[in-house]
Amino acid sequence: MTFIGERLPRKEDPRLLRGLGRFGDDQDRPGQLWMRVVRSPVAHGRIVSISAPPGVITAADLPSDLRIPVRLKVQDIDLDEFLQPVLASQTVRYVGEPVAVVLADDPYEAEDIAEQVEIEFDELPVAVETGDGQLAAEFELGYGDVEQAFQNADHVVEIEFDVGRHSAVPLEPRALLADVDPATGALQIFGMTKVPVFNRDVLSRMLGIDENLIHVHAMDAGGGFGVRGEFYPEDFLVPWLARKLCKPVKWVEDRAEHLVAVNHSRQQRHVAAAAFDKTGTLLALRDEVLHDNGAYARTHGIIVPELTVAMFPGPYRVPVFNGRIRVMLTNKTPCGTYRAPGRFEGTAVREQLLDVAADRLGIDRVELRRKNLLAAGELPHTREMSTLGTDVVLDSGDYIGLLDKAMVEADRLGYFAEVEKLRAGRQAGLGVAMFLEKSGLGPQETADVMISPSGDVRVHSGGTSLGQGIETALAQVTADALGVDPAVITVINGDTNLQPFGGGSWASRSTVVGGSAVHRAALAVRQRAVEIASRMLEVAEEDLEVRNGAIGVKGAPGSSVTFADVAKACRPGSPHLLPDEPAGLTERRRFEVEHMTYPYGVHIVLVDVDAATGQVKVLRYLVAYEVGRAINPTMVEGQLLGGVAQGVGGALLEEFRYDDAGQPQAVTFMDYLMPTAAELPPIDILVAQDAPAPGNPLGVKGAGEGGLTAAGAAIAGAIRDALGLTGSVGCLPMTAERVRGLIKEGK
Amino acid sequence: MTFIGERLPRKEDPRLLRGLGRFGDDQDRPGQLWMRVVRSPVAHGRIVSISAPPGVITAADLPSDLRIPVRLKVQDIDLDEFLQPVLASQTVRYVGEPVAVVLADDPYEAEDIAEQVEIEFDELPVAVETGDGQLAAEFELGYGDVEQAFQNADHVVEIEFDVGRHSAVPLEPRALLADVDPATGALQIFGMTKVPVFNRDVLSRMLGIDENLIHVHAMDAGGGFGVRGEFYPEDFLVPWLARKLCKPVKWVEDRAEHLVAVNHSRQQRHVAAAAFDKTGTLLALRDEVLHDNGAYARTHGIIVPELTVAMFPGPYRVPVFNGRIRVMLTNKTPCGTYRAPGRFEGTAVREQLLDVAADRLGIDRVELRRKNLLAAGELPHTREMSTLGTDVVLDSGDYIGLLDKAMVEADRLGYFAEVEKLRAGRQAGLGVAMFLEKSGLGPQETADVMISPSGDVRVHSGGTSLGQGIETALAQVTADALGVDPAVITVINGDTNLQPFGGGSWASRSTVVGGSAVHRAALAVRQRAVEIASRMLEVAEEDLEVRNGAIGVKGAPGSSVTFADVAKACRPGSPHLLPDEPAGLTERRRFEVEHMTYPYGVHIVLVDVDAATGQVKVLRYLVAYEVGRAINPTMVEGQLLGGVAQGVGGALLEEFRYDDAGQPQAVTFMDYLMPTAAELPPIDILVAQDAPAPGNPLGVKGAGEGGLTAAGAAIAGAIRDALGLTGSVGCLPMTAERVRGLIKEGK
Incomplete structure (x- = not known):
């Protein structure tokens, strides 16, 4: 029986359809404080003064010069001077930029206090049109002599095209809870669903603490689409405040915030041209892109314009190509990826x-x-x-x-x-x-597949469950590799303790790279089970076969041990384990890939x-x-x-x-x-x-x-x-x- | 520098002295229900009727015939008929035996409701004196012909001696919180500090769920001494109720409960004799023990009387020995181990x-x-x-x-x-x-030692922190094996996810068996670090030495990489990793031992x-x-x-x-x-x-x-x-x- 290719009901649905999913806002801790972000009401201005009730946190209270780093670098282009600070200190650059945060015992009180914060600004000239913005980066991609190709062409067609600014608007806005161990300052973080390991590492560097002091639990998420789960200012503020105050801190974004705070996307002006010979055969393509990145370079850096031109030739035979990108900063919400970016x-x-x-x-x-x-x-x-x-x-x-x-x-x-x-x-x-x-971006994904003494199978994947059904897909992959029913398989995603080498779910990589890692780990567990079964049954491995959750002797239907039996025989102290062999019927494997x-x-x-x-x-x-x-x-x-x-x-x-x-x-x-x-x-x-x-x-x-x-x-x-x-x-x-x-x- | 043998300040003390420890009662979840146990007021009786407010749970509500199994078997003596049920169904056998549980939003209300539960009993004859009890087990240990040795002796001395019933009374009574994932029924359990993995496995069998659905977090504990952390009726009831009600359930024992509910210990009557020759040389020892085990055989079974006689000859040259044990059940609190049991x-x-x-x-x-x-x-x-x-x-x-x-x-x-x-x-x-x-009971202990890219070292040990200072001891062991400062080492105990093969802290085994596992794992990490460093430095392993948190080329003080560098080079995707090598600078090792x-x-x-x-x-x-x-x-x-x-x-x-x-x-x-x-x-x-x-x-x-x-x-x-x-x-x-x-x- 193969389960890959089957239209199995999703493993996620029983919980999601019965209201038993656990989203960011479903996590609470007694005594938690609620954070509210005070955001800039102006698009560009110098902060003259902030008048606020006691306890309001501004940039002056933070470690100095905290900027959120770029996750995806393009060539060696340095964007350091354009990175977004956690809180604006002297200058605000878009409406919605975090300037201060307040804390209270409930979200309503926090909102009331936030309204008491008065910020005086010296307003500065505002760049709204892309062409009026500041040039942050300029680069080219391509191959061949594009000028010559166009010169030699029989037909040249050129268009101008504007793609409007829009973005993903998932059903569930962002939510974050950070709980802190008062003794060690260790953090439990709920809600950074997308790239939890990467976010853990960024946070550890920004907080100056060891990465193992941060345990990120990805949650169910009501849609991701690229904009959710990147590292935003709030992803620093909530854990930092939890550590500073030694209390759990929670934050839930409202819709008005979401629309100005999460990554916008898409906005580009293209001047694109195609050169053809007489017969209509393409000789060359050219694309000049003016990319509106909003006020800062966020975690995606300038990957969207890179992808735009790198993918511009599409499925066509394009002998010569040139894509030229100018990334402009404007006084609008910063941009990142949105599903099918570029x-x-x-x-x-x-x-x-x-x-x-x-x-x-x-x-x-x-x-x-x-x-x-x-x-x-x-x-x-x-x-x-x-x-x-x-x-x-x-x-x-x-x-x-x-x-x-x-x-x-x-x-x-x-x-x-x-x-x-x-x-x-x-x-x-x-x-x-x-x-x-x-799709299938590397460089790697890691997965654990383990079989319990009960016969249940668990997968610790590095992906995250954003609604896409990854638990089901990985269960099907595991079921095929192990020859077991998907019903006994549980897939755990996005827990940085259980799977510290996870790459997250983005760039359509989970099934390709994560699935392949699971496939490899499941095959390795299967092989390990055969090895142990061979010791248990005192039969050579080559005389054994895996059949229906068990390992049996070829041609002897009665002589077999179940995976559960094998798992029991892998407990520490078991006579079937050699002295330095790891206990447990579990294998971790990496799938590494260079090309998409x-x-x-x-x-x-x-x-x-x-x-x-x-x-x-x-x-x-x-x-x-x-x-x-x-x-x-x-x-x-x-x-x-x-x-x-x-x-x-x-x-x-x-x-x-x-x-x-x-x-x-x-x-x-x-x-x-x-x-x-x-x-x-x-x-x-x-x-x-x-x-x-x-x-x-x-x-x-x-x-x-x-x-x-x-x-x-x-x-x-x-x-x-x-x-x-x-x-x-x-x-x-x-x-x-x-x-x-x-x-x-x-x- | 060696850290073993040094009088280092305890790593536990900064948190414990500042009130930052996290004990069972320090864990809360919003919406949690508080459990209160209704206990028998009579020492022996048949339950005629229970009149209780709605929602009170009695044995009739539980899965049938739930009995807490013995953790430590003695020979092949079957104690099944003497095991303690989770709640008494027909007969109560000691004052304090759990008969029902009630739940409420706060502990005071729960106590009030518990007082409304009226139980009618037909009282039965009570055995208080050990000699009047029921014989539950009888066995002998020894060697040589003891009768003959006593017959041939020049001097025989015999005494009778009663050891009184007492037990450990740790500063902190028991406390337990179980949180449940409503979608999967998976449990987070806080507070089973002593043998968390064993307790997880018992609970998984009693609940009929896979062991991986239970994550036990051992907490700080205000003293253990053997009585705390064994599997008691409450350790089933709290998680079972959490799953049944799909809500967090908490229970904190009060002192009056503690004194009748946790294992009593020590009560034995001995008739002991010694046979000497003329010169005062011991020819033989004999000990007859009447062991009062209270009303049931709990998790310790009859290990205390076994230990009593097995250890009776002590450090002496005893050519012939016979120890005879009769284990009696009486209508008193059941017994278990208390520090130095037997x-x-x-x-x-x-x-x-x-x-x-x-x-x-x-x-x-x-x-x-x-x-x-x-x-x-x-x-x-x-x-x-x-x-x-x-x-x-x-x-x-x-x-x-x-x-x-x-x-x-x-x-x-x-x-x-x-x-x-x-x-x-x-x-x-x-x-x-x-x-x-x-001390140093096996069969095994398992430990992980890992080095972070920050250079911090973590140990995931299978012991638990009961106040004995295990974190400090294991840090010293690790520091010596790795050649690093104990200050960079964090020891995590008793987390069944992080260390699923832990044996727990009891029988004075943590430093001996757990410490040896840590020692082995730390040496393995050190060796792995040298291997990776050899690739990084392109120098043969035998030309490298570990010095002060780094690995350097012998005779070349300037040429070295730190452990942190090596850990970075162990990230997945690193060029220093071979294709199927595990990522991370981490090793798990087992220490197996047959003899104490x-x-x-x-x-x-x-x-x-x-x-x-x-x-x-x-x-x-x-x-x-x-x-x-x-x-x-x-x-x-x-x-x-x-x-x-x-x-x-x-x-x-x-x-x-x-x-x-x-x-x-x-x-x-x-x-x-x-x-x-x-x-x-x-x-x-x-x-x-x-x-x-x-x-x-x-x-x-x-x-x-x-x-x-x-x-x-x-x-x-x-x-x-x-x-x-x-x-x-x-x-x-x-x-x-x-x-x-x-x-x-x-x-």
């Missing part, structure tokens, strides 16, 4: 560029893509670039095959017929976008534009996605469905706008428009498993982001098609107002 | 027997001992007996040498002169008692008896104790001082008396008389390190019990000497009333 942006721009080019060249847009996609035989394909510290080597796939499959499927489902029918009388359009994703794996897909969308209001209605949506191998197809589909929902939000609705003074205009759900079920069409999913990843033993490619990656691209393409534009739609999100503008301009 | 009792009896014999034979009592002690050259000495599952092999020592040393020291300190002076006008007496202890080690000592005491009141005043007290090697002499002395204090209590004051109806007469500190500073003399300590234990790499022999072992013996001897008795004093404790009786009888 790829949502770059894919939207590239695919819109191809749509415009197809029209200019007079080639069908699908045909243009098919012509320029890398063929299956051209893979693996190395691009002379690196991102996330890894060389870009597209590992395996059949891009053209998947495009064809998706077109056949869309046709079968009646997309093409329907759009033709709608065009009689309505401004309907079809968008087709192709994308490349990346590259899933890919196609989005096909059918929209209807109301010419009077400019409102875009998404009528049908198809995602075809190659994942190498689907551990649990239902979960892959769930990932893709959720991604499309977020993509529709980012393409049509969600935007963090600011006024000229740098005041955020979207600080409630009245202003920040999330898609609801009413805005979402039925979604068709085609999960392909035609191109297993060669770089990991499971063949998996990661499925976390592909529902979102091309959503902006496909919807922009569909709107362009609906409106019959010759140029680009020019920006995202395509709000009704902007669509009305396009209709009015009529180009 | 040895306090047996030593008192044997040494009194020798004192009586010396007088009968007309030989000086010290001379009689010296004549019959095993000589150094006779060791190792095997006795054809086993106890605690191990063969009795006295490992090393110079018993006569230590006796002589002690006599010289007592003389030097003026003991002999002082008693002679006092005898003019007072009833003063001198007691001299020799004893054998045992046997420390030994001498107590010399000077008492003054008030002939009018019968009150015994202890004027001077000398303990000489061979410990093999003192890791921290100050801590050894502290152990001995505390032991003497408890010994004085047991010899003169403490007694759990019952009336004829089985009602306990000592349920407060008004009735149960503990020694105070006023009852304690100055105590002289002579710690000898002349006979390292050959069976462990540290040479240590365990120092936890020797201050108490011979206290009853020495004080009884001194009283006998003071009163000029020809026979035995007959019993302990020698309360003023009993001393007046002896004076009246004048024998």
